[in-house]
Amino acid sequence: MKPSFVRPLVAALLAAASTAALAHGSFIVPSSTVLSKPAYVTFDAASGNDMFYFNHNALRGDITAIAPDGSAAPLENEVTGKLRRVFDVNLKDAGTYRIRTANPGGVNARWKDAEGKNKMWRGPAAEFDKNVPKDAAELRVGEGASTLETFVTIGKPSEIKATGQGLEFVPVTHPNDLYAGEAATFRFTLDGKPVPAGLEVDVHPGGSRYRDAVGDFKLKTDAKGEVKIKWPTPGLYRVEIEMQDNKTSLPQIKERRLAYAAVLEVLPQ
Amino acid sequence: MQKTTPLLLGACVAVPVAAQAADLSLTVEVPQLKVSEYHRPYVAMWLERPDNTVAGNLAVWYQLPKAGKENGEKWLKDMRQWWRRTGRELTMPVDGVSSATRPVGKHTMEFKNGAFPQGTLPAGQYVLKVEAAREVGGRELVSVPFQWPPAKAQKLTAAGNAELGEIVVDLKP
Numbered sequence: 001m002k003p004s005f006v007r008p009l010v011a012a013l014l015a016a017a018s019t020a021a022l023a024h025g026s027f028i029v030p031s032s033t034v035l036s037k038p039a040y041v042t043f044d045a046a047s048g049n050d051m052f053y054f055n056h057n058a059l060r061g062d063i064t065a066i067a068p069d070g071s072a073a074p075l076e077n078e079v080t081g082k083l084r085r086v087f088d089v090n091l092k093d094a095g096t097y098r099i100r101t102a103n104p105g106g107v108n109a110r111w112k113d114a115e116g117k118n119k120m121w122r123g124p125a126a127e128f129d130k131n132v133p134k135d136a137a138e139l140r141v142g143e144g145a146s147t148l149e150t151f152v153t154i155g156k157p158s159e160i161k162a163t164g165q166g167l168e169f170v171p172v173t174h175p176n177d178l179y180a181g182e183a184a185t186f187r188f189t190l191d192g193k194p195v196p197a198g199l200e201v202d203v204h205p206g207g208s209r210y211r212d213a214v215g216d217f218k219l220k221t222d223a224k225g226e227v228k229i230k231w232p233t234p235g236l237y238r239v240e241i242e243m244q245d246n247k248t249s250l251p252q253i254k255e256r257r258l259a260y261a262a263v264l265e266v267l268p269q
Numbered sequence: 270m271q272k273t274t275p276l277l278l279g280a281c282v283a284v285p286v287a288a289q290a291a292d293l294s295l296t297v298e299v300p301q302l303k304v305s306e307y308h309r310p311y312v313a314m315w316l317e318r319p320d321n322t323v324a325g326n327l328a329v330w331y332q333l334p335k336a337g338k339e340n341g342e343k344w345l346k347d348m349r350q351w352w353r354r355t356g357r358e359l360t361m362p363v364d365g366v367s368s369a370t371r372p373v374g375k376h377t378m379e380f381k382n383g384a385f386p387q388g389t390l391p392a393g394q395y396v397l398k399v400e401a402a403r404e405v406g407g408r409e410l411v412s413v414p415f416q417w418p419p420a421k422a423q424k425l426t427a428a429g430n431a432e433l434g435e436i437v438v439d440l441k442p
Contacts, residue, residue: 036345036352156357177353267349269410 025049026059026261027238028099028150033176033265035154038092043099043150045085051206051238052263054083059148061101063087068095068158095158096176100149104166107143107250111136125249143248144257151175151264164192167243167258172226178266183230188241188260194225199243201227206236234268291418292441293380295327297399298434301373308404309370310432311344313351314378317396323355324395325387328378329367347402350410354398375435382418390417401432409433418442 026047035041045063048056058080065073078087091097108122109132121131125143132139145166153176162170169175173184188195197220204216219227221241229239240261248256299310311331316324329351332341342361346352361367365386383389395417402408409432413425419440427436 034346034349034352035343036356037340037342039343179353267353269350 025051025056026101026148027052027263028059028063028101028148029236029263030099030150030152030265033150033152034267035091035152038090038094038154040088040090041152042086042088045087045101046083050208051204052236053209056083058083058085059101060085061103063099063101065089066098066100067091068093068097070161073097091152091154094155096151096153096160096174098149098151098160100147102147102149103145105143105145105249105256107141107253109136109139109141111139113137128250139252141250141252142255142257143250143253144259146259146261148261148263150262162189162192164189166191167195167241167260168192169260169262175262175264178231178264180231180234180266180268183228185226185228186239187224187226188221189225190243190245190258194223195221195241195243197221197223197225199225199241201229202238202240203229204238204240205233206238231266234266237264237266238262239264291382292439293382293385293417294377294437294439294441295380295397296375296377296435296437296439298375298436299371299373299401300429300432300434302406304406306405308406309372310401310403310406311341311348311370312399312401312433313348313356314397314399315351315355316390317354317398319394319396321354324390325385326355326359326363326366327380327386327397329356329361329363330370331361331367333362333367333369344402344404347408348400349402349408350398351400392417397436397438399429399433399436401429403432407432411436413438415440 028043028045029052031042045059046054046057047059063075065075067073073089075087075089089099106122107125107128110118110120111132113119123131157174157176160171160175162168168189170187170189172187178184199221201219201221202216203219208214219229221227238261242259244255244257246255295314297312297314313329314327316327318324331345332338334340345356345361348356395415397413397415398410400410409429411427411429411433413427413436415425415438419442421442423440425438428434
């Protein structure tokens with residue numbers, strides 16, 4: 001089974017949605033986002049409804065740390081507890097590191113077997129035929145790709161390069177250069193082209209435990225696939241976008257779901 | 270009390286003939302604080318244009334690299350506006366700009382036009398920024414806007430509430 005960063009909610013919900021849609025509420029939080037010189041940074045990774053509290057489950061799936069030159073930096077001292085996963089990364093180079101978990105695309109299928117029991121399979125499209133019976137009853141197939149990431153910069157921020165593949169975050173304002181009271185511009189692209197206008201971008205501030213209102217707000221992408229987010233207060237934020245299209249890898253699948261989320265730190269002036 | 274004239278770089282920069290002989294004298298007070306654990310603050314002093322771009326660094330006081338001591342560069346980012354505007358672009362230490370942290374008291378620095386760390390300061394509106402950050406302590410930013418070169422002798426004052434004391438900018442045409 002391919003690892004994915006599904007939010008392990010109740011089984012019923014898990015079975016009812018595709019991988020991407022489940023990106024809700026997962027986060028990777030760095031101990032520092034802006035550093036003057038190379039240093040160790042520790043990360044907490046978990047999933048849950050409340051930003052950024054460890055009250056549901058540890059984050060699962062492959063996590064990678066990408067150095068400014070594109071090479072992979074190893075995860076050290078990794079521990080997965082019940083409520084949170086922890087690891088360190090030795091950030092040795094100047095520039096911006098991306099710490100992320102990405103499910104580049106996977107198919108999930110649900111059906112009933114001969115005895116009427118619910119069956120489920122998740123994996124790459126190429127393995128679909130091997131794993132799902134041809135005569136599966138009440139077959140429902142979905143496809144999704146999702147990414148969750150956070151950014152840490154040593155010294156001067158370096159460019160966040162887009163790959164031109166999948167749903168991507170293309171920051172115009174650098175993700176480690178965010179300040180309360182200022183507006184940041186972020187672009188989202190799908191396969192290198194701006195996402196459609198009018199897509200919803202969800203912004204969730206952290207720290208809801210210490211106030212009454214959750215404080216989240218929604219913005220819509222413009223014709224360039226961009227949003228301008230004005231940060232009301234300093235703190236941690238989770239910014240998320242989701243979309244559907246019909247570029248599926250199997251004819252049985254009607255819709256592909258794509259999701260992207262970033263955990264960002266906004267500094268005071 | 271210590272007098273510093275960080276003009277080394279400026280001395281190497283050619284001074285245009287038309288440059289005026291204006292002076293800027295800056296006095297920054299490191300206040301006495303009643304705290305159980307005291308460390309001298311890191312202080313950065315720089316000039317910004319009205320659009321927040323940096324016209325030049327005047328001085329940065331921090332824990333200089335020293336054998337047997339932790340490299341103080343680690344905490345430079347705590348002067349977060351300075352770090353954002355200019356600090357992160359620099360390779361520390363910067364000749365004629367960076368120096369060791371200062372004790373409690375008033376510290377005066379003299380800058381003559383043509384002899385700023387960045388050479389001549391073109392005529393225009395500027396904001397002097399003084400930012401202090403202290404280990405196990407707070408952080409404070411004080412701004413003093415001024416016109417350069419000054420039309421007449423001018424004494425501009427500002428003060429911090431916590432981490433900085435009195436800031437005095439003495440301008441002479």
